[in-house]
Amino acid sequence: MALAVMSFQAASVAAAQAKRAGTKSVRPDSSQIRVSVDHLLGWRVGVASTVFRSLTFSEAAALTDALGLASIEGESTQKVSPEIDKNLDANLTSAEIAVVKARLAELRLKMPAYHVDSIPSDDASASKLFAFAKELGVDTIVTSAAPSSLSALDKLATQNGINVAIESPGDPKALMSSIDSLSPHIGVSADLAKWIEQGIRPIEGLAQLKGRLMAVNVRDRNALGSNGRDVRLGTGVAGLQKFLFEIARQEPAPVEQPDKCVNCGRPYSGTKPLFIALDVDPWQVRIATAPQSGMSGGQFATLWQEAKDFEKAVRPAMGYRVEQDALLIPPTPDTRIPADVKAKIIAALPAKALVAPKKPRKLLIVDVAPAGAYYHDTAAHANFAIARMAKNTGAFEAIFDNDLNNLKYPKILDYDAVFLNSGDGPVFIDPQVMDGLSRFVREGGGVAGLHGASYASPDVPEFGDLIGAQTGPHRVETATLKIDDPNSPLTKQFASSPLTAKLGGKGFVYTDEFYHFLPTGPYSREKLHVLISIDADKTDLSPWHVRPDKDYGLVWIKSDGAGRVFNCAIGHTPTLFETPALAEMIQNAIQFVLGDLPADTTPSAMLAHK
Secondary structure: OOOEEEEHHHHHHHHHOOOOOOOOOOOOOOOOHHHHHHHHHOEEEEEEHHHOOOOOHHHHHHHHHHOOOOEEEEEOOOEOOOOOOOEOOOOOOHHHHHHHHHHHHHOOOEEEEEEEOOOOOOHHHHHHHHHHHHHOOOOEEEEOOOOOOHHHHHHHHHHHOOEEEEEEOOOOHHHHHHHOOOOOOEEEEEEHHHHHHOOOOHHHHHHOOOOOEEEEEEOEEOOOOOOOOEEOOOOOOOOHHHHHHHHHHHOOOOEEOOOOOOOEEOOEEOOOOEEEEEOOOHHHEEEEOOOOOOOHHHOOHHHHHHHHHHHHHHHHHHHHHHHHHHOOOOOOOOOOOOHHHHHHHHHHOOOOOOOOOOOOOEEEEEOOOOOOOEEOOOHHHHHHHHHHHHHHHOOOEEEEOOOHHHHOOOHHHHOOEEEEEOOOEOOOOOHHHHHHHHHHHHOOOEEEEEHHHHHEOOOOHHHHHHHOOOOOOEEEEEEEEEEOOOOOOOOHHHHHOHHHHHHOOOEEEEEEEEEOOOOOOOOOOOOOEEEEEEOOOOOOOOOOOOOOOOOOEEEEEEEEOOEEEEEEOOOOOHHHOOOHHHHHHHHHHHHHHHOOOOOOOOOHHHHHHO
């Protein structure tokens, strides 16, 4: 493996330039899989602080944050900081422990794992160790050697609510036989590279652990045995993707409460903590004293690549979890919609389709918000309205189903288009789901997104590229909206609508939760045919300093290969389907994505240049 170079000075400069109040973290605010896997599976991905062998814990923590990681494993033999020349152990004073906690807080880091060579044999010292770990928020103490009295250790771990993982550098059979009768607080710390050097394939070693894996060092090698060498994750014999998938399969079942609340993030549980340390040989790390070319933000190049490779390897495991979770969340029923609101929706819906369908059409409606994602109350209103549209017009069959396997290829070919009804959260983390939807659209299918849909899977850029936007600050507010394309078949009804009468048919004042999509995201008039946007000249945008161009598109269409995409960021409030012109826009959009209603999808920027 090539020598990896890390510039501590570069990371320090980046930290000094961080603009977040009260923090020195330079970790991106945008979601990354290396962080989001924690919420979904309880897996905290980080590094052992000693991978930066010549640095103190405080300095290593800065580099961990610069790598985009949110977790670090502390080490009892490492110095705390240049200012505190003492080991990171239970002998620190309360004031010194407070300094460590403050350092973790200002870098937005957690220390879920803490390594010691051995657990003290006397009760007083052992209790002091556990109290120290608990004070720092440690989930798991990792130890190199099993203590003589495992039963006493088990009792102490149970009393403190802290796990103990005993390292297993070789065949875990003997270790498992010694801890098999103990409580779930006693487990194993695995090292994949050491297993491989011992001739043990990680998936085979995992099978022996019977659910007791609590920490794992992740490194890949090109061959079994001591003659192998380190290689990039996913390119050797570790079988990391299969290994992680099997861990996910062994996880406790997800716990969802679909009816718990509305307009909130629902409770989600069932995960089990696991610390995953990205690992390289510390002797391959050289700390530079000045910024190095190619070291963006001072990132340690090899570990940064390992984090990227890990993200690729873990997606199927995360996808498995999401798909199991989605099966617990039925499509949102309309029973919670008051009768008078249903009457308003029925009155506002078009009586017939704008065009006759070219053939019988099937529209798959998905409103799943898995893993405790934000659940929109108005998902019920949209489901009710779409079902009535199908019944009133006969233009399509509405099929409501949250089984994400429907989006995998070739199953997705059973449908003509997919309607994503405000489902956010990690919907598209499974590569098979994301690839299935993308291929479906490219080859002639359609997809429509409503309101929260653009917030699905913010850690999967491919989805943002497909739907046209991804994340941005938002709140319920009143704004003036303009019809950017009054001639589109999706929006031409606005010209004669009472909704736009006060603004000459060119716009309307509306209250909803408006997304202000980031300039660094995929939203761009260079790619999208914008239909409706916030009128910057008639709206007070002083609370928002998101886009210098003040271009806040809300509704658009685009072509993707042979397929069609529609997205409407409006829809947080019930009035969308109670307003005839807007309800007609959604019905026309459905016909557009189904392939029955042609519409100009030329990007708005290209039209402006003509």
